[in-house]
Amino acid sequence: MASLKAYIITRILLTIPMIFILLTLVFFIMRILPGDPVLAIVGMKASPEQIERLRRELGLDKSWLEQYIDYVAMIFRGDLGRSMIWGRRPVVREIWDRFPATLELTIFGFTVSVLIGLLTGVLAALKPETKVDVSLRLYGIVAYALFIPLLGMLFQLVFGVYLRVFPVAGRKSPLVDVPVITGLYTLDSILSGSIVGFFDALWHLFLPSLTLGIVLSGVYTRLVRTSMVEVLREDFIRALLARGIPRDRVVFVHALKNAFIPVLTMMGLQFALLLAGAVLTETTFSWPGIGTFLVERIEYRDYTTVQGTIVFYALLVSFVSLAVDIIYAIIDPRIRY
Amino acid sequence: MVTTSLLSIRDLRAYYMLGDTVVKAVDGVSFDVGEGEIAAIVGESGSGKSTLGLAIIKLLPYPGRITGGKVLFRGVDLVDLPEEEMAKIRGREISAVFQDPLTSLDPLIRVGDQIVETIMSHFDLSKDEARKQAEKYMKLVGIPPQRFYDYPHQFSGGMRQRIMIAMAIATRPKLIIADEPTTALDVIVQAQIMELFKKLKEELGLSIILITHDIALAMEVADKIGVMYAGHLMEYGSSIDIYEKPVHPYTRGLLEAVPNIETSDMKLRYIKGNPPDLASPPSGCRFHPRCPYRMDICSSKEPPTVLLNGRIVKCFLVGEE
Amino acid sequence: MISLENLYKLARRRKLDFLLTVVGGTIVFIVIVMAILAPYISPYDPYRSVNKALLPPSDQHFMGTDNLGRDVFSRVIYGSRTVMFVTLVSTILSMSIGTLLGLISGFYGRIVDRILSIIMDSIYAFPGLILAIAVAAMLGPGVINTVVSISVVYIPTYFRMIRGQVLSVKNQLYVEAAVALGARSHTILFKYILPNVLPILPVVFSMNIADAVLTEAGLSFLGLGVPAPIPDWGFDLKNGQRNLLAGYWWISLFPGVFIVLLAIGFSLLSEGLNELLNPSRRW
Numbered sequence: 028m029a030s031l032k033a034y035i036i037t038r039i040l041l042t043i044p045m046i047f048i049l050l051t052l053v054f055f056i057m058r059i060l061p062g063d064p065v066l067a068i069v070g071m072k073a074s075p076e077q078i079e080r081l082r083r084e085l086g087l088d089k090s091w092l093e094q095y096i097d098y099v100a101m102i103f104r105g106d107l108g109r110s111m112i113w114g115r116r117p118v119v120r121e122i123w124d125r126f127p128a129t130l131e132l133t134i135f136g137f138t139v140s141v142l143i144g145l146l147t148g149v150l151a152a153l154k155p156e157t158k159v160d161v162s163l164r165l166y167g168i169v170a171y172a173l174f175i176p177l178l179g180m181l182f183q184l185v186f187g188v189y190l191r192v193f194p195v196a197g198r199k200s201p202l203v204d205v206p207v208i209t210g211l212y213t214l215d216s217i218l219s220g221s222i223v224g225f226f227d228a229l230w231h232l233f234l235p236s237l238t239l240g241i242v243l244s245g246v247y248t249r250l251v252r253t254s255m256v257e258v259l260r261e262d263f264i265r266a267l268l269a270r271g272i273p274r275d276r277v278v279f280v281h282a283l284k285n286a287f288i289p290v291l292t293m294m295g296l297q298f299a300l301l302l303a304g305a306v307l308t309e310t311t312f313s314w315p316g317i318g319t320f321l322v323e324r325i326e327y328r329d330y331t332t333v334q335g336t337i338v339f340y341a342l343l344v345s346f347v348s349l350a351v352d353i354i355y356a357i358i359d360p361r362i363r364y
Numbered sequence: 365m366v367t368t369s370l371l372s373i374r375d376l377r378a379y380y381m382l383g384d385t386v387v388k389a390v391d392g393v394s395f396d397v398g399e400g401e402i403a404a405i406v407g408e409s410g411s412g413k414s415t416l417g418l419a420i421i422k423l424l425p426y427p428g429r430i431t432g433g434k435v436l437f438r439g440v441d442l443v444d445l446p447e448e449e450m451a452k453i454r455g456r457e458i459s460a461v462f463q464d465p466l467t468s469l470d471p472l473i474r475v476g477d478q479i480v481e482t483i484m485s486h487f488d489l490s491k492d493e494a495r496k497q498a499e500k501y502m503k504l505v506g507i508p509p510q511r512f513y514d515y516p517h518q519f520s521g522g523m524r525q526r527i528m529i530a531m532a533i534a535t536r537p538k539l540i541i542a543d544e545p546t547t548a549l550d551v552i553v554q555a556q557i558m559e560l561f562k563k564l565k566e567e568l569g570l571s572i573i574l575i576t577h578d579i580a581l582a583m584e585v586a587d588k589i590g591v592m593y594a595g596h597l598m599e600y601g602s603s604i605d606i607y608e609k610p611v612h613p614y615t616r617g618l619l620e621a622v623p624n625i626e627t628s629d630m631k632l633r634y635i636k637g638n639p640p641d642l643a644s645p646p647s648g649c650r651f652h653p654r655c656p657y658r659m660d661i662c663s664s665k666e667p668p669t670v671l672l673n674g675r676i677v678k679c680f681l682v683g684e685e
Numbered sequence: 686m687i688s689l690e691n692l693y694k695l696a697r698r699r700k701l702d703f704l705l706t707v708v709g710g711t712i713v714f715i716v717i718v719m720a721i722l723a724p725y726i727s728p729y730d731p732y733r734s735v736n737k738a739l740l741p742p743s744d745q746h747f748m749g750t751d752n753l754g755r756d757v758f759s760r761v762i763y764g765s766r767t768v769m770f771v772t773l774v775s776t777i778l779s780m781s782i783g784t785l786l787g788l789i790s791g792f793y794g795r796i797v798d799r800i801l802s803i804i805m806d807s808i809y810a811f812p813g814l815i816l817a818i819a820v821a822a823m824l825g826p827g828v829i830n831t832v833v834s835i836s837v838v839y840i841p842t843y844f845r846m847i848r849g850q851v852l853s854v855k856n857q858l859y860v861e862a863a864v865a866l867g868a869r870s871h872t873i874l875f876k877y878i879l880p881n882v883l884p885i886l887p888v889v890f891s892m893n894i895a896d897a898v899l900t901e902a903g904l905s906f907l908g909l910g911v912p913a914p915i916p917d918w919g920f921d922l923k924n925g926q927r928n929l930l931a932g933y934w935w936i937s938l939f940p941g942v943f944i945v946l947l948a949i950g951f952s953l954l955s956e957g958l959n960e961l962l963n964p965s966r967r968w
């Protein structure tokens with residue numbers, strides 16, 4: 028166990044340079060690129076004093092090095108600055124208000140994609156080189172290439188416009204009122220005992236998470252298939268069968284558990300795909316998460332908010348990939364010792 | 365013979381279907397294994413020993429298939445048995461131990477739990493009772509029960525093979541098929557494991573089919589010896605008989621190839637030539653191209669299997685006697 | 686490299702992979718032809734209102750008209766120009782920069798390699814579309830800006846591939862010490878690295894374009910790609926969404942289907958080529 032701790036500490040130490048690089052990258056993207064953000068924000072008509080004030084407020088009057096130090100120091104204080112429009116709320120608060128919507132969508136989308144991926148991947152692995160296998164291979168390619176907005180809009184058209192069974196936008200019906208506790212509506216409705224609220228939240232989640240889930244499942248189909256085929260060839264599978272362990276148990280407990288490890292190691296990168304997919308899913312379904320928020324604030328040239336949101340994404344990605352690696356170490360005993 | 369047979373194999377055939385070619389890895393093999401008997405199957409690499417072992421428990425890898433013959437276990441033909449029935453026999457009645465102990469355990473599960481899982485899938489026991497059983501068998505094979513909670517990678521190869529054996533006997537089967545159980549291990553561990561087999565045979569009345577390419581080892585531990593060549597069983601009989609008076613020219617060749625310490629004849633003899641390709645084996649007797657006693661008939665007709673003083677021989681030299 | 690006879694043999698042995706390559710290649714080919722011949726095959730001016738708005742598909746308007754009365758079919762045809770131009774140029778840009786950095790990193794090693802690698806790994810780990818969004822947001826709309834935003838995302842792909850090749854060649858060269866003594870950088874590059882990279886390059890390149898097609902469409906769907914009124918599938922898809930819920934599906938559907946078709950085309954091409962050129966690797 029001692030070395031699990033050592034592993035985790037090493038892994039955490041390795042995350043620090045990654046965070047720094049990403050923060051630096053964001054810093055440069057937000058500054059080096061052409062166009063004066065201040066002019067872009069206030070417009071050409073602004074008076075010189077106005078421009079000067081904003082410039083000072085954004086710290087743009089200082090040298091780059093000073094700006095960079097301020098920027099990093101601010102982030103480490105957990106501060107992402109203030110929005111430049113509408114009440115000038117702290118960016119952290121703005122993000123915190125929208126993050127639960129994105130989190131709920133990605134959790135459901137992720138679950139859908141892993142379930143589909145496991146099902147199709149195992150099925151293909153159990154019948155290698157057959158028609159089933161080939162069709163699922165094609166499924167993997169097509170699912171990955173499905174453009175999220177197109178699939179989402181097809182769903183909206185079929186389920187929302189023609190069949191009228193699912194809502195095409197938003198997170199809840201206007202008349203349903205569930206107190207916000209965590210911001211995850213499914214969880215909040217359970218906590219406050221509202222069955223209507225719970226099903227309303229699921230009902231709204233259905234199309235967006237199905238869209239996101241299907242598109243991401245293609246990658247899992249492939250990953251699961253490949254690693255399952257490899258595991259099924261291993262000696263210990265034959266040994267388990269030789270001991271009379273039922274075949275279903277061998278395949279779905281022993282083989283699947285082992286096949287899942289390579290899939291898990293890829294999950295950090297998959298999470299990046301999930302976040303990117305969520306931006307498109309949110310915009311397609313008017314889902315009030317960070318994705319729609321980011322796009323909206325880009326339109327309004329809310330420069331600090333855009334920077335803060337991108338920084339938030341960077342931190343999120345770093346922490347998730349750290350978490351994935353730690354979970355991996357906990358699941359696979361061979362890493363620990 | 366006083367022993368009654370536990371396992372009777374009759375004209376068993378197991379082929380690998382590789383597109384248009386068919387590899388006849390086991391091609392008409394018959395022999396009996398009695399209760400409390402160790403039968404060794406020896407032969408060069410590729411002679412079909414493993415295929416035979418896997419065919420008995422019906423775990424041939426794709427594209428292998430049993431294409432004929434019978435495997436009578438206590439009078440029941442396993443070849444026709446549906447998979448669910450077969451799963452009840454595997455482990456419970458017939459266990460298997462394979463060559464590579466390093467890869468034969470599920471790496472993600474504690475070894476104790478793997479033994480418990482095996483026991484519980486055959487007996488209606490509580491987890492605690494199964495645990496006690498597991499510890500008992502760990503002790504029996506010489507693994508301290510404190511290591512119940514360790515993972516496979518924390519054990520040495522020899523210890524892992526002992527764990528495999530513990531699992532194989534924990535369900536108290538009648539027969540264990542051990543396919544080269546010590547090939548991956550060093551000589552001292554090999555001797556320990558062979559002792560363990562003998563002990564199990566004597567104390568539990570187990571029958572063992574020991575698959576090996578080491579005829580000297582077979583002579584040491586086995587009651588019966590079968591010699592396989594290119595998918596055929598060339599000779600099968602008690603190990604003493606075969607040691608003292610090998611009949612088949614191939615058996616003689618194998619025995620001569622063993623360096624003999626007693627007569628200080630350390631020169632390594634070997635049989636000239638290579639084993640045939642099983643996709644297109646030689647006509648007639650499969651050994652004839654390498655046989656020093658080759659006759660004309662050998663290349664045209666497959667020799668019959670002849671019973672000779674309680675031993676089986678597949679050679680024209682005997683047929684004529 | 687591949688003679689006709691070999692190709693024929695391959696086709697027989699690996700029917701499915703060959704089929705994938707052919708189907709993928711055909712889709713890609715059709716879109717390229719569409720892009721090149723756009724002025725000759727499109728029935729109307731894609732920029733102008735040519736009829737009433739929101740007309741459903743008919744003989745006159747094969748794919749109907751959009752909310753401004755523009756011919757959807759003509760816009761789809763011209764849209765292929767935008768997507769092909771943006772993705773090809775940005776992929777070539779990524780490849781050039783990524784290869785250059787990969788060579789530098791692999792040859793110099795040490796601190797340069799460390800720094801470049803960690804930068805590239807960080808970019809690689811960051812969600813591609815969001816990175817492109819950030820760059821595009823700062824650059825503002827425009828064809829070239831879109832090209833730059835997308836190319837940033839894929840530089841690490843080539844960097845990692847080339848760096849890996851250089852390192853493995855270096856290792857080989859230590860073994861073949863004699864070669865190492867006499868070899869100059871460009872010999873190493875042309876004699877050792879290129880032959881190893883060339884067979885996987887078409888595979889990586891077309892996979893990359895498949896991805897870039899989706900990123901380009903994503904950017905313009907979000908309004909961060911090429912500016913209106915340039916015909917663009919992602920933008921037109923978004924533009925049609927307003928009217929989708931009223932049942933005017935054709936404005937969105939056709940551009941959207943073409944995005945997916947083109948992405949599938951390049952994916953199949955990559956997949957099939959991978960199996961044919963590097964048959965040892967399974968999917």
Ligand SMILES: Nc1ncnc2c1ncn2[C@@H]1O[C@H](COP(=O)(O)OP(=O)(O)OP(=O)(O)O)[C@@H](O)[C@H]1O
Binds near residue numbers: 387
């Ligand atoms: N999965 C398989 N697919 C096709 N052919 C196989 C397969 N397994 C074994 N064979 C072939 O069957 C023949 C017998 O193989 P088998 O493994 O039974 O021999 P063996 O006597 O156990 O050899 P060894 O001493 O090397 O373990 C060989 O010719 C081998 O090539």
Ligand SMILES: [Mg+2]
Binds near residue numbers: 413414415543544
């Ligand atoms: Mg073998």
